[in-house]
Amino acid sequence: xEELTASFNQIGIQHYLFLSAVLFSIGVMGVLYRRNFIVIFxxxxxxxxxxxxxxxxxxxxxxxxxxxxxVFFIMVVAAAEVAVGLAILVMIYRxxxxxxxxxxxxxxx
Amino acid sequence: MSPIAFLxxxxxxxxxxxxxxxxxxxxxxxxxLVICFFSITGHYILLDAHxxxxxxxxxxxxxxxxxxxxxxxxxxxxxxxxxxxxxxLKAAAVLSGSLLMIILAASLQGYANQPPAIISESFGTAKxxxxxxxxxxxxxxxxxxxxxITAMVGSVILAKKHVND
Numbered sequence: 001x002e003e004l005t006a007s008f009n010q011i012g013i014q015h016y017l018f019l020s021a022v023l024f025s026i027g028v029m030g031v032l033y034r035r036n037f038i039v040i041f042x043x044x045x046x047x048x049x050x051x052x053x054x055x056x057x058x059x060x061x062x063x064x065x066x067x068x069x070x071v072f073f074i075m076v077v078a079a080a081e082v083a084v085g086l087a088i089l090v091m092i093y094r095x096x097x098x099x100x101x102x103x104x105x106x107x108x109x
Numbered sequence: 110m111s112p113i114a115f116l117x118x119x120x121x122x123x124x125x126x127x128x129x130x131x132x133x134x135x136x137x138x139x140x141x142l143v144i145c146f147f148s149i150t151g152h153y154i155l156l157d158a159h160x161x162x163x164x165x166x167x168x169x170x171x172x173x174x175x176x177x178x179x180x181x182x183x184x185x186x187x188x189x190x191x192x193x194x195x196x197x198l199k200a201a202a203v204l205s206g207s208l209l210m211i212i213l214a215a216s217l218q219g220y221a222n223q224p225p226a227i228i229s230e231s232f233g234t235a236k237x238x239x240x241x242x243x244x245x246x247x248x249x250x251x252x253x254x255x256x257x258i259t260a261m262v263g264s265v266i267l268a269k270k271h272v273n274d
Contacts, residue, residue, distance in 0.1 A: 013222060017217045019123070022123055045169075049149055061225050061226060065233065065241045066241060073253060086180045099186060099192065102192070
């Protein structure tokens with residue numbers, strides 16, 4: 001227990017590694033857990049943000065700003081992805097009248 | 110990097126992320142995701158990434174979450190229309206997610222806990238990041254604008270009801 005409290009005296013890269021590992025696996029869990037395609041999409045955003053936090057942490061601990069530029073580009077791509085993805089989801093909803101991912105099984109044998 | 114601030118923010122991040130996944134109403138999911146992104150903005154401030162904190166607040170919590178909220182209200186989703194998986198599939202999802210977390214945590218165990226690097230005055234500000242962005246990463250930056258135009262055209266065409274030939 002003493003070791004545990006001592007490890008929190010100085011926040012290091014390891015704490016950020018664990019935080020983003022937990023956040024990423026919550027995102028994976030959300031993709032597997034839910035059936036609503038919008039919530040699945042939000043879980044993907046959660047995974048992207050876990051990686052963003054880790055990149056920012058590495059950039060801080062190594063003193064290199066290139067990591068922050070990478071985070072910036074991930075945000076740019078995520079914004080474009082959300083715009084196109086939500087348009088596709090709205091089109092799917094217009095066609096099948098439901099948000100259930102299970103209705104989209106035409107590619108399954 | 111104050112430990113107490115980190116612990117509070119990390120608890121807030123993880124608990125709101127869990128509530129995104131487990132809340133039944135999709136609108137509550139979006140609102141918890143907004144709180145999660147707010148706390149991630151706090152993490153960026155703790156990590157001296159001030160420019161990223163501002164961008165995260167504007168792009169993620171401002172633009173992307175409003176887009177999600179609009180779509181959910183357009184589709185008229187609520188608790189009653191929400192589809193659900195059977196219990197055994199949910200249990201399997203929780204189990205496999207936790208197993209992935211254990212594996213990731215175990216594989217990251219041995220990473221050396223280095224002290225933070227000494228940074229310059231302009232680290233992480235708009236000035237510092239902008240200098241790197243417009244010198245080393247100028248070409249990717251320009252390509253990103255092409256990507257945005259493609260995404261704009263694509264989403265307009267997709268969201269239109271009928272495209273006249």
